[in-house]
Amino acid sequence: MNPYKVIIRPIDTEKSRYQASDLGQYTFEVDQRANKIDVKRAIEEIFEADVVSVRVLNVPAKASKRYGRGRRLVRRSSWRKAVVTLAEGQRLDLFEGV
DSSP states (O other), X not given: OOHHHHEEEEOOOHHHHHIIIIIOEEEEEEOTXXXXXXXXXXXXXXXXXXXXXXXXXXXXXXXXXXXXXSOEEEEEOOEEEEEEEEOTTOOOTTTTTO
């Protein structure tokens, strides 16, 4: 699988910033078909960093209400998230200085 199709986007939240700065863990949205090995290879190839571990989880679909003229129930689709731990002392420039 193409590494640029495995990694969809980085996840930037307060929790992910804490994990990146203190624990060396980075969070990404990944392709639904990607497994841990695919994610590890993609991160090592794109960012040239040593990956120690990868944790992958499925985020379930959620329903949310939209208010306007007609009240609607909108369904957000499910997606897959990966938390990547890098080797000691390594950083990704993507998250630095934001």
